[in-house]
Structures are given as C-alpha cells and as structure tokens.
Amino acid sequence: MIKNIILAGVGGQGLVLATRLIVEVAFRAGFDVKTNDVIGLSQRGGRVWGSVRFGEKIYSPNIPPKEGDILLGLEPLEAYRWSHLMKDGGYIILNEKEDYPTPVLLELEKYPAEEIEAMKDNYKVINVDAVEEAKKAGNIKAANTVILGIMARYLDIDTKIWEEVIRENVPEKAIEANINAFYRGYSYQP
Amino acid sequence: MKKVLTGNQAIAQGFYEAGGLVAASYPGSPTVEIMETLKGYEGIYAEFSTNEKVALEVAIGGSLYGARSMASMKHVGVNIAADPLLTFTQTPINGGFVLVTGDDPGMASSQNEQDNRIIGKFANMGIFYPGSSQEAKDFMKIALELSEKFQTPMMIDITSRVCHSRGPVEIGERVEHKPGGFKRDQEKYCMLPPYTFKAQYFMKERIEKLEKYAYDAAFNILEEVEGSDTLIVTSGLMYYNLKELNLPVSIYKLGMVYPISTKRMKELAQKYKRIIVIEEMMPFIENELKLMGIDCTGKEYFSFTGEIHTEDIEEALYRMGVIDKRKYEDVKAVETVGRPPMFCAGCPHRPVFDILRKLNVTVIGDIGCYSMAVLPAFKAAHVSLSMGATLGVTKGMNKAMRLNEDKKPIVSVIGDGTFFHSGLPGFVNLLHQLDEEDNMTFIILDNRTTAMTGGQPTASSGRFNRKDDMDIDIKEVLRSFGIENVREVDQFKYRETREAIRAATKEQRISVIITTRPCTLKYKIKEGHYYVNPSICIGCRTCVKLNCPPIRMAKYEGIDDLKSFIDPDKCIGCSVCAQTCPVGAIKRSE
Numbered sequence: 001m002i003k004n005i006i007l008a009g010v011g012g013q014g015l016v017l018a019t020r021l022i023v024e025v026a027f028r029a030g031f032d033v034k035t036n037d038v039i040g041l042s043q044r045g046g047r048v049w050g051s052v053r054f055g056e057k058i059y060s061p062n063i064p065p066k067e068g069d070i071l072l073g074l075e076p077l078e079a080y081r082w083s084h085l086m087k088d089g090g091y092i093i094l095n096e097k098e099d100y101p102t103p104v105l106l107e108l109e110k111y112p113a114e115e116i117e118a119m120k121d122n123y124k125v126i127n128v129d130a131v132e133e134a135k136k137a138g139n140i141k142a143a144n145t146v147i148l149g150i151m152a153r154y155l156d157i158d159t160k161i162w163e164e165v166i167r168e169n170v171p172e173k174a175i176e177a178n179i180n181a182f183y184r185g186y187s188y189q190p
Numbered sequence: 191m192k193k194v195l196t197g198n199q200a201i202a203q204g205f206y207e208a209g210g211l212v213a214a215s216y217p218g219s220p221t222v223e224i225m226e227t228l229k230g231y232e233g234i235y236a237e238f239s240t241n242e243k244v245a246l247e248v249a250i251g252g253s254l255y256g257a258r259s260m261a262s263m264k265h266v267g268v269n270i271a272a273d274p275l276l277t278f279t280q281t282p283i284n285g286g287f288v289l290v291t292g293d294d295p296g297m298a299s300s301q302n303e304q305d306n307r308i309i310g311k312f313a314n315m316g317i318f319y320p321g322s323s324q325e326a327k328d329f330m331k332i333a334l335e336l337s338e339k340f341q342t343p344m345m346i347d348i349t350s351r352v353c354h355s356r357g358p359v360e361i362g363e364r365v366e367h368k369p370g371g372f373k374r375d376q377e378k379y380c381m382l383p384p385y386t387f388k389a390q391y392f393m394k395e396r397i398e399k400l401e402k403y404a405y406d407a408a409f410n411i412l413e414e415v416e417g418s419d420t421l422i423v424t425s426g427l428m429y430y431n432l433k434e435l436n437l438p439v440s441i442y443k444l445g446m447v448y449p450i451s452t453k454r455m456k457e458l459a460q461k462y463k464r465i466i467v468i469e470e471m472m473p474f475i476e477n478e479l480k481l482m483g484i485d486c487t488g489k490e491y492f493s494f495t496g497e498i499h500t501e502d503i504e505e506a507l508y509r510m511g512v513i514d515k516r517k518y519e520d521v522k523a524v525e526t527v528g529r530p531p532m533f534c535a536g537c538p539h540r541p542v543f544d545i546l547r548k549l550n551v552t553v554i555g556d557i558g559c560y561s562m563a564v565l566p567a568f569k570a571a572h573v574s575l576s577m578g579a580t581l582g583v584t585k586g587m588n589k590a591m592r593l594n595e596d597k598k599p600i601v602s603v604i605g606d607g608t609f610f611h612s613g614l615p616g617f618v619n620l621l622h623q624l625d626e627e628d629n630m631t632f633i634i635l636d637n638r639t640t641a642m643t644g645g646q647p648t649a650s651s652g653r654f655n656r657k658d659d660m661d662i663d664i665k666e667v668l669r670s671f672g673i674e675n676v677r678e679v680d681q682f683k684y685r686e687t688r689e690a691i692r693a694a695t696k697e698q699r700i701s702v703i704i705t706t707r708p709c710t711l712k713y714k715i716k717e718g719h720y721y722v723n724p725s726i727c728i729g730c731r732t733c734v735k736l737n738c739p740p741i742r743m744a745k746y747e748g749i750d751d752l753k754s755f756i757d758p759d760k761c762i763g764c765s766v767c768a769q770t771c772p773v774g775a776i777k778r779s780e
Contacts (some may be wrong), residue, residue, distance in 0.1 A: 021192055024194060027192075027358060032358065032369065032653045033194060033356070033357060034355060034356065034357045035357075036355055037196060037354040037355065037356060039298055039354070042342065044562070045529070045531055045534070046530060046531030046532070058357075059430040059431070059433040060427070060431045061430075062351075062500060064501045064518045065518060065519065066521055076755060077526065077527060079201055079525060080526060081529075082524070084521050084524050086524055098615050100742055101529035102528075102529070102530055102737060103527050105244060105734060105737065106253070106737065106743070111527065135731055137232060
C-alpha cells in the first residue's frame with residue numbers, strides 16, 4: 001500500500017517544513033519514503049508544490065496523474081491547480097484563505113472560486129480556516145500543523161509519532177501551540 | 191542508522207564521511223543547500239566564494255595540497271568555472287577532487303537547461319549521475335576514491351529533483367583523510383607547453399583506464415529479466431521513474447555515465463535485440479553508445495527538454511511497442527490563473543522598477559531577484575542573460591546607438607551579489623574608450639545579500655550585518671576605478687529616487703546610482719502597516735500597479751465602485767504606495 005500526498009501552496013507558506021514533518025513521521029512509522037521538496041521559487045509568492053510518498057518500497061518521488069491520495073491545499077487556487085494529480089474521491093484538505101496571484105491583483109483575470117467549489121463533485125473536500133484554528137490553538141503560525149492534524153486522521157500512524165516529530169522540529173517556544181494545533185486539526189469537524 | 195536526507199544533504203554527508211576537508215561554492219539553485227549543510231560539519235572548511243571560478247580554484251588549492259576537496263555550483267556556474275577546470279584537469283590529482291553540478295531539466299529556477307555531462311566529458315572527467323539521496327552520498331565517496339586512484343577530477347551531475355528530493359540514507363562515520371602536502375613538481379602542476387603536451391596523453395590514458403574499470407564496477411547495475419529481448423540503459427532519477435512501472439525488461443543502470451565500458455555494452459548488444467536509452471535533456475548516453483557502433487533508440491521517443499516522468503516513460507514505451515497497455519491515463523493539467531513570482535511586500539526593488547517603467551527607458555537587466563522586473567507586472571527590464579552580463583551588453587548597445595546617432599539613454603541594473611560575482615571587470619571596462627556621447631546609467635541594487643538563493647552574505651553585507659566578515663563599500667570601489675559620478679539614494683524616498691534616475695539618464699556620461707535599502711525578507715523588516723481611506727481613494731490603481739502582494743481593489747460597504755485595499759497582515763510598511771498615491775488616500779496606521 002503506497003500513500004501519495006501532494007502539498008500545494010504559495011512561496012513562503014512553509015511547505016518545506018510541512019513536507020519534512022510528514023516524511024519524518026512516515027519514516028519513523030517504518031515506511032520507505034521519498035519526497036519532492038518544494039518545486040518552484042520558495043519565497044516571493046510564486047506557486048510551489050511538493051509531494052511525499054510512503055509505503056513498503058518507493059522508487060520515484062514523483063506522483064503520476066490520478067495517483068494522489070491526499071492533497072494538502074494551503075491555498076485554494078493552488079489546490080485546484082494540482083487537483084488533476086488526485087484519485088477520484090481522494091481527500092483535499094483546503095485552507096480557505098485565498099491568496100490572490102498577480103493576474104487577479106491586476107484585475108486581468110478572475111479568481112476561480114466556482115471551479116474551486118466544484119472540486120467537491122470529484123473529491124472529498126475538507127474546508128478549514130487554518131489560520132483561525134491556529135489562532136485558537138495559541139499560535140497563528142501553526143496553521144500548517146492544523147492541516148497536518150486533519151490529514152493524520154486518514155493516515156493510520158500513531159499520533160505519538162506525530163507529537164514526537166513536531167517536538168523535535170519546531171522552535172522550543174512554539175511546541176505547545178503546535179501540539180495543540182495538531183490535535184485541533186485531528187479532531188476538526190468541518 | 192538511517193536518516194531521511196535531501197540529495198543535497200546526502201552529498202554533504204558523503205563528503206564528510208570521506209574525510210573531505212575543503213569545500214567551496216557559489217549559491218545557485220538547486221545546489222545551495224550542499225554548502226549550507228557542509229558549514230554545519232566540524233573539521234571541514236566550507237565557504238561561499240565570490241563566484242564559481244573562485245570556488246573551483248579554492249577547491250583546486252585544497253586538492254593540490256592533498257586534501258579531499260569539492261566545489262558545488264549550479265549548472266551555469268560551471269561555465270564561469272570552466273577556464274580553471276579545463277586546465278586543472280590536465281594535472282594529476284593529488285587529494286580527491288569532485289565538482290558537483292546541479293542541472294535543472296525543466297528549468298524550475300534557471301535561465302537555461304544546459305546538460306553538464308557534455309562539459310564533464312569535454313573536461314575529460316568521470317561523471318557520476320545519482321538518482322536518489324542514498325546514491326548522492328555513495329557516489330560522492332566513490333568519486334573521491336576514484337579521483338585519487340585514477341588521478342582525475344570527477345564530476346557529480348545531479349538534477350534539481352534529486353537535489354530537492356528526500357529519502358532514507360545510511361549514515362556512516364567520518365574517516366579522516368590526512369593530506370599528503372604539496373610536493374613541488376612543475377611538470378605536473380605548471381600547465382605551460384611543453385608540459386601540456388604530455389598532459390594530453392596523460393588524460394587520454396587516464397580516461398581509458400577508468401573506462402576499463404567501469405566494466406564490472408559495482409556502481410553500474412545490471413538487472414536482467416529472463417526472456418526479455420529489450421535492454422533499457424538509463425541512469426539517475428530516470429531509473430527510479432522506470433522502476434515504478436515494474437516492467438519485465440532488463441535494465442542497465444549507469445551510476446557513472448562517462449566513461450561507459452565499451453566491452454560491457456558490446457556484450458550486452460550481442461545479447462539483446464533492442465536497446466533503449468532513457469535520459470533527460472541531451473542524448474548523451476545514446477550518443478556514447480552510437481559512437482561505440484551500438485544500435486539504440488532514445489531521443490526519437492523522449493523529449494530533449496523538460497523533465498521525464500514515470501507516465502512519460504510509460505507512454506513512450508507504449509509507442510515503441512515494448513508494452514501493450516498503460517496503467518496511467520493521459521490527464522490534462524488544470525488550466526487556470528497563473529501565479530508568477532513577485533517582489534515581496536516591501537521589497538526595495540519595487541520602487542526602482544516602478545520608476546523605470548514610468549520613465550519608459552531601455553533597461554538591461556541581470557540575474558537576481560530583480561530578474562523578476564521582466565515579468566508582466568512591470569516589464570521594466572528588456573534583456574536578461576547571465577551573471578554580470580549587463581555591463582558589457584549595456585556598453586556595447588550604447589556604442590552601437592551612438593554610432594547610429596541614436597541619442598536615447600540606456601539603463602543597466604545589477605545587484606550587489608552580482609556586482610562582486612562578475613560585475614567588477616565590466617565596470618573597469620566601461621572606462622576604456624569612453625566617448626563624450628556615451629550615456630549610460632548603472633543602478634546598483636545593494637540589498638546586502640544574495641537574496642534569490644536564500645540570503646547568503648555578499649562582500650558588502652558586513653556593512654549592515656556585523657557577523658558577516660566582508661564590508662566592501664561599492665561606492666569607494668567604483669571611485670577607486672575612476673568612476674566619480676556615483677550617488678547613493680534611499681529608494682523608499684520615491685520622489686528623490688525618481689529625480690536621481692531621471693537626471694542620470696539625461697546626462698551624457700556614466701552615472702551610477704546605488705540604492706541602499708536592504709532586503710526585506712532577509713532582514714525581516716516590518717513596520718506599521720498602511721491602509722486606504724476609501725472615501726479619498728479615486729480608484730486610479732496607481733498603487734495596484736506597484737504589484738505589491740497586499741494591494742488589490744476591493745469592495746467596501748456602502749461604496750459602489752471598487753477602491754484600493756491593503757491587507758494589513760501582509761503590509762510591512764515600506765510606504766512606497768502612499769508616496770505614489772496621487773490623492774493621499776493611503777495612510778500609516780497608528
């Protein structure tokens with residue numbers, strides 16, 4: 001059984017750390033792992049995406065079209081952009097906060113809100129205002145951890161491993177807020 | 191013990207375990223992280239040098255003394271370093287020497303897609319081509335050993351995916367490798383004729399020995415499937431993409447793509463009816479096989495550009511008739527609104543390019559974050575080629591314009607990192623055969639860091655950041671050259687900057703303007719945010735055209751027309767929009 005996870009967002013949203021946390025968790029749970037860390041310009045507001053694959057034996061880090069199990073959409077348009085990689089009926093965890101790209105800022109094109117909404121027809125979309133949830137957990141910067149928490153429900157890996165990996169990888173003073181954020185996501189009801 | 195590492199980290203780990211001592215680099219995607227990782231190891235001297243040529247030379251110095259040494263750089267960096275490389279390769283290697291080059295098939299973050307295996311062969315080097323993090327580490331260790339065994343510099347050519355991909359890596363202990371010291375031997379190390387005559391034979395024999403060694407070397411893996419009449423020859427990530435298909439065909443995976451054992455290939459060609467080569471970019475392995483007289487197929491079915499994914503391999507093998515059904519569907523990518531990169535909120539480059547766009551002058555750009563001025567939001571740079579190219583190009587275009595009695599001004603932009611990397615010779619050259627009609631304006635965007643690659647220090651960073659050890663004053667450097675007309679401006683004083691640039695373009699001489707604001711991202715600048723008073727805003731969109739991430743048109747309650755809006759979470763308070771607003775609708779929050 002191979003799990004294919006896609007991460008999509010905007011430069012500066014913390015995709016690299018999210019990728020690192022997922023792969024570390026899967027590795028400690030005993031799986032073979034491969035990732036693509038951020039592809040694209042990691043800062044400066046461009047589109048960025050990455051992937052994590054884990055299972056008994058993983059050769060390539062790349063996820064072929066229609067093989068994605070879970071898509072972590074840190075920004076709705078970016079989730080939509082990579083949705084073609086997803087299996088029909090796959091999970092899309094969608095952070096609702098829109099980040100408008102240049103063509104929208106300059107009023108040259110419309111933000112594709114309807115198309116994003118229509119992803120519900122093909123996939124199981126879980127909407128979350130991750131920033132709001134992170135605020136409630138005590139740290140606005142823990143938005144990605146909320147999303148990881150939601151995803152963890154579908155992975156069947158002991159939450160203790162998640163806790164351990166979060167503790168080792170986030171700054172000391174943000175640990176508690178991130179653990180809170182993780183469990184807030186884990187028990188999140190849309 | 192195993193750890194999950196990126197390809198870049200694994201290369202650093204391999205160098206560490208092999209007792210590497212001297213490492214140098216110039217930052218460039220996709221290899222930046224190698225040197226950043228090496229800086230964290232005890233017992234290794236690691237530096238980001240001024241440019242790739244210097245980095246290579248630092249590594250050469252270490253190697254000549256007998257220390258295991260390496261240089262890492264992006265693919266185009268090797269062009270800068272090609273001069274010392276192509277002569278150094280004639281000398282017998284003392285301490286193991288590896289050049290790591292990061293190729294970028296698909297150009298995720300590069301100005302071209304050159305395939306550096308060609309340069310490796312040109313330089314008579316053995317070339318390793320890793321496809322996973324584990325291989326990246328293993329090949330670094332093997333390459334250092336072979337470098338010493340065959341007295342040859344070795345290349346590790348690693349693609350951007352493998353650099354940035356993570357996978358489990360077996361971690362080993364460091365084995366110290368004490369340098370033997372430099373033994374003076376002019377015949378070996380002074381590359382002048384007649385010493386170079388012998389060197390040609392030395393290189394030829396060396397690569398022939400390596401080719402023989404490749405015959406049964408463990409880093410080239412033969413996976414034979416009984417009953418297969420097809421052999422696929424591949425390397426690097428292409429092997430792993432192919433393995434995803436789990437096909438009943440034989441595979442010869444080259445860990446070292448140059449030189450390839452002719453004897454081995456001829457034996458295999460006898461055995462198999464059909465040989466297929468799968469590789470990204472140029473038909474390198476394919477051409478090597480064809481030079482051996484081996485009939486094979488490759489680029490006829492695979493793209494010469496971009497990345498090749500598992501589904502592309504499947505599709506090509508289907509067209510060739512190697513497989514009769516496919517498991518992956520053709521899926522069309524989603525077509526939707528693009529998201530080009532943009533200057534950060536509060537980026538000091540923004541006002542400069544807004545001014546240049548409005549002045550409507552020809553701008554010769556260069557490489558750095560400011561390359562983004564080319565993008566549609568600004569279209570304020572009109573040539574963008576390679577590191578430091580702006581100086582020579584500007585001068586040459588200026589001379590052609592004057593000869594053609596074209597009196598228009600010409601503007602050149604260059605960052606501080608690029609200034610020190612390769613801008614200096616271009617600035618010196620400006621003074622040669624200077625004419626009265628010349629009108630060139632050079633804007634040096636001194637943001638005190640190599641921003642595009644993640645904020646490494648430059649030679650002027652120390653003026654701002656005490657922990658950086660170099661504090662070179664660009665203005666003083668230029669003055670010492672005899673370039674007197676140099677002024678510094680704070681580009682967050684918009685009008686003053688605009689007047690300075692406008693005045694400079696009207697002067698028939700060399701004008702240099704140094705903008706002094708540091709990188710917002712690197713130095714984490716955040717001041718009170720600005721906001722729009724919608725009852726004053728006339729909806730002219732002057733601020734929106736600044737293409738600042740927080741600024742857009744929005745609906746306000748009780749107002750029919752759209753008015754400008756600034757997202758307070760994103761605004762860092764640079765004030766540029768407020769200064770360009772014609773009606774004073776943008777105010778600083780208290």
